[in-house]
Each structure stands twice: as structure tokens, then as C-alpha cells.
Amino acid sequence: MPLLSVSGLQVRYGAVEAVRGVDFEINEGEIVTLLGANGAGKSSTLNALVGLVPVAGGRVVFDGEDITDHAPERLAPMGMTLSPEGRRVFGTLTVEENLRMGAYGITDKAATRAAWERVFDLFPILHERRAQFAGTLSGGQQQMLAVGRALMSGPRLLLLDEPSLGLAPKIVEQVFDLIALLRDQGVTLVVVEQNVGMALEVADRGYVLSGGEITTRGTARELAEAGDLQAAYLGAD
Amino acid sequence: MDLFLQQTTNALALGGTYALLALGLAVVFSIMGLINFAHGELMTISGYTLMYAGAAGLPFAVSVPLAILAAMVAAVAMERIAFRPVRNGSGATMLITSFAVAMILQVLFQNLISARSQAVLLPAILSESVHVGGLIIGVNKIVAIAATVVMLIFLDQFMSKQKTGIAMRAAAEDFAVARLMGIRANTVIAGAFALSGLLAGVAAVLWVSQRASVDPLMGFTPVLKAFIAAILGGLGSLRGAVAGGFALGFIEVYLAAFLPQHMQEFRDPIGLGIVVLILLVRPNGLVPSRVLGAIKV
Numbered sequence: 001m002p003l004l005s006v007s008g009l010q011v012r013y014g015a016v017e018a019v020r021g022v023d024f025e026i027n028e029g030e031i032v033t034l035l036g037a038n039g040a041g042k043s044s045t046l047n048a049l050v051g052l053v054p055v056a057g058g059r060v061v062f063d064g065e066d067i068t069d070h071a072p073e074r075l076a077p078m079g080m081t082l083s084p085e086g087r088r089v090f091g092t093l094t095v096e097e098n099l100r101m102g103a104y105g106i107t108d109k110a111a112t113r114a115a116w117e118r119v120f121d122l123f124p125i126l127h128e129r130r131a132q133f134a135g136t137l138s139g140g141q142q143q144m145l146a147v148g149r150a151l152m153s154g155p156r157l158l159l160l161d162e163p164s165l166g167l168a169p170k171i172v173e174q175v176f177d178l179i180a181l182l183r184d185q186g187v188t189l190v191v192v193e194q195n196v197g198m199a200l201e202v203a204d205r206g207y208v209l210s211g212g213e214i215t216t217r218g219t220a221r222e223l224a225e226a227g228d229l230q231a232a233y234l235g236a237d
Numbered sequence: 238m239d240l241f242l243q244q245t246t247n248a249l250a251l252g253g254t255y256a257l258l259a260l261g262l263a264v265v266f267s268i269m270g271l272i273n274f275a276h277g278e279l280m281t282i283s284g285y286t287l288m289y290a291g292a293a294g295l296p297f298a299v300s301v302p303l304a305i306l307a308a309m310v311a312a313v314a315m316e317r318i319a320f321r322p323v324r325n326g327s328g329a330t331m332l333i334t335s336f337a338v339a340m341i342l343q344v345l346f347q348n349l350i351s352a353r354s355q356a357v358l359l360p361a362i363l364s365e366s367v368h369v370g371g372l373i374i375g376v377n378k379i380v381a382i383a384a385t386v387v388m389l390i391f392l393d394q395f396m397s398k399q400k401t402g403i404a405m406r407a408a409a410e411d412f413a414v415a416r417l418m419g420i421r422a423n424t425v426i427a428g429a430f431a432l433s434g435l436l437a438g439v440a441a442v443l444w445v446s447q448r449a450s451v452d453p454l455m456g457f458t459p460v461l462k463a464f465i466a467a468i469l470g471g472l473g474s475l476r477g478a479v480a481g482g483f484a485l486g487f488i489e490v491y492l493a494a495f496l497p498q499h500m501q502e503f504r505d506p507i508g509l510g511i512v513v514l515i516l517l518v519r520p521n522g523l524v525p526s527r528v529l530g531a532i533k534v
Contacts, residue, residue, distance in 0.1 A: 073417075073421045076419035081417060092410050093403065105418065
């Protein structure tokens, strides 16, 4: 049974159909990437999965439970969370407070203690800067904080929306190393990316979205060899 | 010099009350973008609770917490009944809703209690004064200043140490992401209203302590002032609300004390003129909110 299965997902903003009947599945232990041009419906898809935008049609099942109409606050305790586009750390909260919020919905004390250790282990810089306001961190550090904050809830499925956006090339490499490392630690990941090359290097499988529909699907190798990726990114049909 | 110090004490007492009220408005505004004009009616509810508790013979030490509790319960009920259905509406929708709530409550007070001002029994000590180094200070002023200090310390600790307080700051900055963390929207919003009710309740007790009476429109003027204070301080900023409250208190008290007699009738326009001048120099207020303009899904 897949960890997450999405069937016929639709998202509408007024009259605009952003996602038009998307089907895909994520298996435990995989890294799956969603690719596509700006406005192809990638972020809308992720936001609909976690309930940040309403689902207009279709069904989302996580770990055997129908979560189609779940409010966002119910998902983190279930083991699924999103690190949103643009990082969106709480800039007026300290690093430590940001991480504390990441574990907000978790009542298991031992799990929370382990999460603190894991995050500070992965990102020693966050431990060093824990008393600092998150808004004063560099872009790369904010990305680490955003991922660390998401990890605080001990997710089994982590959705990452554009984790490399606006970061220096060296930091981008670190982010993708981190994605691979998290998979090795048993986290299943869905990564939305503009950086197609890097995304396909780390992913097992991928889906290409265009105009709110999935146009191509396959293993990362198949997608890397297919020629129509460029077209999808340029938004050409 | 003595007169100046005397008036400074008065300004601190009045400014502190404005600060508590402005904070109550700011806590709710920062989280859900609602300017709650019915905040004044929370004060009035507290005032009437104080009056009835006094008339029933309850000691002041019991009626004060009761009055504060009444404002908190009323605030949470107000959110549940009136504001939750329009939570995702525009700012204007919520503003008009709050006017409606205020007016309905005022009419209820007029019809069910009395349109006229009612006396509130207060302990005699509140109307006494003490001599402090040549100054004569009313006990009620000292109580007001002390209560303000205690509330500000409490609020600061709550917002920086308590999980719920931190969650409220997180939700004020980015509500959608806060929900992703597992922070329940209903919990933070109800918490914000309870906190605003607490602040309105304390402010009401201080307000009534200066006047010993309560009437259906009691809350209107102080909340209008608190609104001005919140804007002056920077709407949505908690520190701004405190700064704006004290600034407005000082402007009003000093103008009343030091403006020449023949200009006293222009006191309010001059006071508001000063507020406008400050806003011309600092359009986002004295301590602007750092999160205004943050992305919200």
C-alpha cells in the first residue's frame, strides 16, 4: 500500500483551475519529485495535500486514512508535514522558538527530546544560533531551520516546496545532500523543484506537471533522458 | 516641578489603562486582522459585574476577579458567536460585525439594566490619597500604575515563555504555517480573545475605580482612545500598543494641565493634532509591527 495516494485531485481559485485531476502515489522510503514550469500547479498540489487550499475534487489518502478535507493542523501529528515555498520561518521568533513550534502538535515527550537531538545533530549551526531571531539568519540557515522545524514533528512524509530557491550553488548542494540523508534515515520525501538536474539526481521517481495536469511520469533516469522536460519548463505545449 | 511630577503620575495611570486596552485590540488584530470595536463592551460587562457583585455584598477582592473573568468569558463567547462565522471575510466585514456586536450589547444594557449611569460600590481606600515626597497621589492612581506593570510583565512572560503565547506570536506572523505546525486555528484565536478579555477586564476595573459608576456607553470612549493609541504605536505591534497607550495618556494629561485656560476647549483637537504630526513622521507608528506585509495563504 502506498504511503500517500492522490486521485483526481482538483484545485480551483475562483474560476481558475490550477490543478485539473492529478493522480499519483508515493511509496514509503522514496524520494519523488514534482517538476514543472511556474504556474504548472506544483505548489497548489502540495498546499492542497496539507489542507492549506481547499480540495475542489478528488481524494487524498495518507497511511490508509482519507485526509482530503483534514485541516492543516491535523496532519503534523499524523506524520505528514510541508516545508513551504520561501522557507517562511517565523522571523520574529528565535531559532529555538521556531523549532519548539515545529513540535507543537506532538505530545510524546521522548519523541520530542529525540527530535531536538536529531535537528541539532543535523544542523549544529542552529544550536549555535538558537537564541537568535530567525529573521536574522542567512538564506541557507533559514532553509535549514525550515527543514529542522518540519523535522521536529518526526514526519514520515515530508513535503518540500522549492527547498533550493534563492540559495547559493554551494548551499543548494548541501540541501540535496540533506534530502538524500533524510531518506536514508527513513523519511519519505516529495520535492517540488525548479532545479531539475539536481532534483532528478537525488529522486527515485518524478512527475512532470503542465497546465495543472501530469504530462509525464517515470523513474528519475527516464525523465532525465526524456527530451520534453525543457518544454515543460518553458511552458510550451 | 511638583505639579509636573503630579501630572506625570496621572499620565502614567491613564496611559497605562490606554496601554492595556490598546494591547487587547492589538492581540486580536495581530492574529486575525480584526479591529474589535466591541472591545469597549467587554469593559462595560466588567463594569456591570463589578456593580452587581458590589450590590450583592461580595467583597471587592472577590468582585474584581469575577469582573475580569466576566470580560474573558464574554470575549470568548463573542468570538464563537459573532466573529467565527466571518473569520475568512474581509477586514471590512469583520469591522462592521464588531460594530454590530457593540451596538447590540449597548442596547441590551440600556433595556435590561438601565440607560442611566449606575453607582458602583468601591472600597473607601481607593478614594484616599497618600503623600509621597511632597506629592499627593490617589490610591487609585497607584493601583492603576501597579496593575499595568503587573499585566505588562505577565503578558511579556506569557508571550515569550508559554507554548501557547509563542504559538500566538507565530500565528500572528504567519497563520498558515503556524497551522502546519499543528497549532489549531480555533485555539489561538480563542486564546487571543481570552487574553484581550483579560486586558479589557483589568482596564475596566481601573477605569471604574476612577469614576465609581458604570453606564451602557462606558466602554466607547476609552476604546476609541485605545484605537488611536494602537494606531499611534503601530497597529498589530504589541510593544507599539504599549508605547502608543502611554504616549496618548501623556499627551492628554499634560495638555489638560499645562495648556492655557483660554485654549482648553481646543484640547482634544490639539491632542489629536499631535498624534497626526507623529504619524506624519512615523507613518507606521512608534514601534511598527515587524510582520505587517508578511505572506499569508
